[in-house]
Amino acid sequence: MSSPSSQTDIAIRNLDALLEVATQIGAVIDLDELLELIVSKTTSVMDAERSSLFCYDPQTNELWSRVAEGLGSEELRFPAEQGIAGETLTTRKIINIPNAYEDARFNPSFDKATGFKTRSVLSVPLITAGGNVVGVVQVLNKSNGEPFGPDDEKLLMALGTQAAVAIQRSQLVQVQLEQQKTHEALRLAAEIQMNMLPRNDEAFLKQKRLEVASYLKPAKEVGGDFYDYFLVDENHLAVVMGDVSDKGIPAALFMAITKTLIKSVARNGLKPDQVLRQVNDDLLLQSDSGMFVTIFLGIIDISSGEVAYANGGHGSPYQVTPSGDVVKFQPVPGIALGVTDAIEFGAGMTHLATGNYLVTYTDGVNEAMDEDGAEYGYGRLEELLNQKFDSSTLVIEAILDDVDAFVQKAPQSDDLTVLVYRHL
Amino acid sequence: MTDFPYELSDSVLMVTLDGRLDTNTSPQLEKFLAEKLETGQVKGLVIDFEPTEYISSAGLRILLMAAKKMKSSGGKLILCALSDHVQEVFDIAGFTPVFNIEATRDLAVVAAQN
Incomplete structure (x- = not known):
């Protein structure tokens, strides 16, 4: 003791x-x-x-x-x-x-x-x-x-x-660190994805006497929407608006492949319907994820205003005249890309007179939802577009303001993207 | 829509989609269908859209995968009772010709059994 x-x-x-x-x-x-x-x-x-x-x-x-x-x-x-x-x-x-x-x-x-x-x-x-x-x-x-x-x-x-x-x-700290890492990876992916979109490159647009404005707001950090515009040759501007089914990193990778394919195929001088057909066949070789992408592709003759277009299951764009007349592009046959092979896409053609706008968008606009689950809808979009606009940027601002006013406090449920071209 | 009401009879699985099939609910449907189809007992799959309010492209993707799975196992996917609104989403995406769509559940079950 x-x-x-x-x-x-x-x-x-x-x-x-x-x-x-x-x-x-x-x-x-x-x-x-x-x-x-x-x-x-x-x-x-x-x-x-x-x-x-x-x-x-x-x-x-x-x-x-x-x-x-x-x-x-x-x-x-x-x-x-x-x-x-x-x-x-x-x-x-x-x-x-x-x-x-x-x-x-x-x-x-x-x-x-x-x-x-x-x-x-x-x-x-x-x-x-x-x-x-x-x-x-x-x-x-x-x-x-x-x-x-x-x-x-x-x-x-x-x-x-x-x-x-x-x-x-x-x-607990380790769990938190892991979460932070994942969060950081997603943030980086979103940044890479945003960097893949063309900037509103004022110098390029001014030099080519082009007026294009665009806006993309992902609902999640890494989204499925994308757009693109690029010169196919000196006199032709391609405009692309796309929406990959689903979101997150797999959708972002699918988007990157699609965007790259469209640009390279379109630069071979093919017509929009031929471009979509070829890109569709190429995408089907990629994977069996069931992922697909809806795409509107227009190729604009920048001197004449002629627009050749094709549509892979995407919402039809609008043509808006300087006085505010709104006309939906004539629908052409087509299906989302990545679904099934040997698809024939319809070839559409329209003409943009000087001062006319081409308004493309994703379903994040027409399907924007308010707190009661009501949709913004095509009707309200068409009504809004029925006014005199001074620039492509102002068209986009008007759409965003109106969608905001409609949804109010409801959380954004889908990516929202708008691209507007004005024929000068 | 965390719960999917379903019935299985004569190797035909009937699933009802209530509410919204969007980015948030699609993964649940994907998992649900994967589990049910894994059993190998499902020769026909009927998806009833009668109470469906909304379908997004994420939802279309799940349907597309289900169609591929059924096809590869020699079975059939039949959709039925699409509201105008849901039908419009199928039309715009160009999906209407890709799927077997019936007006009513009864017709869909018959189509799935054949």
Whole structure:
């Protein structure tokens, strides 16, 4: 038996040690680093020969350890009910074994593998303040050769509580970091996607005496809508408006392929219906994701205003005269690209007189929804377009303002894209 | 629309789409159909659009995949009872000729059994 004064000494020494450990493990966020620190501190504070720490994985119902001293850095995994650690975890109770080789629960295989000779074992559950068991810590062989006593049990329990809180915090931080990484990847994808769209390149447009304005607002970070405009040759401007089924990264990749194919095929001098046919066949070679894309493609003769067009299942654009007359492009046969092969697309033709606008859009406009689930609709869009506009940019602004006024506080449910060309 | 009411009789699976089939609900339908078709017991699939309010292109994609799956296993997908509004979405995307569409559920079941 210890004398009262030496008991007090021990208590004070333990308290000091605990405080020190608490301070140290409180400063570590990285889980591996933390586990290592807990193990080494436990060994020294407990005045033991070795310690092991097992974390509980609720998803697989296993205990795992990367830091059992003397075992190297190999990860060890076993069912959460197994052995002394398993029993500590499931019963949430301390197990104090004075002589390991006389206890049936003890598994001597680690001793055999490492050459270590276990005499006594003290095993404690790691329980957080909120009552969650996050693992088990074990100390082996008290340095003075005696079994672990009640003071040791108390001390290891106290250490265990500190460790449990630190481990839980570290795990929460890791989950948060993972989420941040995913979020960052999506943000980057969205940025790459936005950079694939032509900018409103004033110098290019001015030099070619062209007036084009565009706007795209994805509903999720990475959307499925896209548009493009580019010169096929000196006298022909291609205008593309597309909507990939679905959103997110797969849709963005499909969009990138489609956009690239259209541009390269259109520059071979093919007519819009031939371009869509070829791009459709190429897309069908790509994958079996069931993904498809609706596309309007117009090729404008910039001197005459003639527009040759084809439509792969996309909403028909509008032609708006300077006085505000609104005419929908005559529908032509076609189907979304990527659905089925050997499709014939219809060839459409119309004429834009000087000052006429070509207004293309995606269904994010006509299907914009208010809080009651009512749709913006083609009717309201046509009514809005029925006015005098001074520029393509003002047409887009008017559409966006009107859609905003319609949906009010309802969340944006689909990507919304508008591209307007004015024939000068 | 997290729950899809369905019936399975004589190897024909009848699924009713209630509410909106959009970007948010399409993945649920995709998973639901994948699970049901995986069993190999479904020779005919009928999708009833009678109570469907809205379908987006994400929804069309699921239907397209279901049609491909049914075709590859020698089965049939029949759609039925499309409202004017849903029909318009099919028309604009050019999908109407791609799918087997029947006016009523009864006609669809007969078509699926043949």
